[in-house]
Amino acid sequence: MNDTPETQATTTVFEQIGGEAAVEAVVAIFYGKVTDDPALAGYFEGIDMDRLKTHQARFVGQALGASRPYSGRSMRKAHADLAITSPDFDRVVGHLAASLTEAGVDAETIGVIAGALAPLKDEIVTA
Template identity: 35%
Template sequence: MSEAQSIYARIGGQEAVEAVVSDFYDRVFDDPLLEPYFEDTDREALYAHQVQFISSVAGGPVSYDGADMQQAHEGMGITEEAFGRVATYLEDALRENDVPEDDVDAILKEVGALEPDVVAQ
């Protein structure tokens, strides 16, 4: 394996990302704090966008073409607590799917940098 290999390739590509996203949303959709944020959401579209987003963040051969984070979350009233919980569920899903610690940290760093665009001001 090349050291220049992307996180996406190291963790197993699309199949691995889909497993992580599936586990992630099992946790998110089961959380009473987060449930109201997803009441009127097309979950299949959300799942597809999340697979695309995580693939892109992990250096996969995918470009994220969804709305920018600020626009996508505008008017949702997302709190710091809700953002933190979502980040925790992503971390749990990554670890549950045997993503190496350095790669978990790198993905969470990218996601954490989006907090100012996601959390309501």
């Protein structure tokens, strides 16, 4: 596909990074990092990780412009009982950026993704 100004204007970030397969790959890398992080691993004890990965991929996909809808709980409801701290949220964001970089996403696109997800901090941090 030629990247003319017209196609760039109509291409979503979701499409730019490679669509559903790319988002699923990033989510897999991401959860490997957060579950290996001793400061974050406790948040995932007893969690069905396959189910969580599916929900996360759909959520991130929708946030980036995918047409498949996200039908899970709101971020506030999904994280309400987890007592997530601001430093832990920031650690998760760092792991996401590292996962995107590892998957070959360029820095500018990572910035766009971070900008789309950053407003969720107020809904996720509860401690």
